[in-house]
Amino acid sequence: MSPARRCVSEVDTREAGREFARLLRSGDIVLLSGTLGAGKTTFVQGVAQGLGVRERVTSPTFTVVREHQCHNNLGIVTLHHCDVYRVQSLDEVLDLALGELVEEAGVALVEWGDLAATIFGPHVVRVNFAVDDDDVRVLDVDGAIEPERLAVLVEWSAT
């Protein structure tokens, strides 16, 4: 079973994101999946906080992608926050060239990334957001996590 973390409130989801930032490395592409309103943007707001983004992070549903300058000692300079829910074709996602963008000390977090998973290939981290009967969000992570990072991930999910 992949590590899962239960978030009982918006604050929890944001904190899960903030702590998840510690796991990230320059070059990472993270696909976020889950139903409408599952907490993906809230999670990204937490990640942004963890990466030292100073401005407000809002949903990029209509802009597809927003870039945020980061201030941290993780070697991550830019957070690319995408939402591919409304794109009309996979070409639009290809045109973003996220793979190239993250090479420049960046990470990308893609809401609804599973809709365009074929473009990103197997070298992605996936976070799935499930909403259970009590409105609790259950976040589980899988994908390209090397053994060195697994310990941090297990610690993250145990919180």
Ligand SMILES: Nc1ncnc2c1ncn2[C@@H]1O[C@H](COP(=O)(O)OP(=O)(O)OP(=O)(O)O)[C@@H](O)[C@H]1O
């Ligand atoms: N663990 C939680 N428990 C209860 N509510 C939560 C939790 N996490 C986030 N929320 C709330 O759920 C709502 C939707 O969150 P958010 O916008 O982050 O979802 P989303 O997955 O990005 O939605 P969309 O699919 O529209 O992009 C917000 O009001 C947020 O505060």
Ligand SMILES: [Mg+2]
């Ligand atoms: Mg969203």
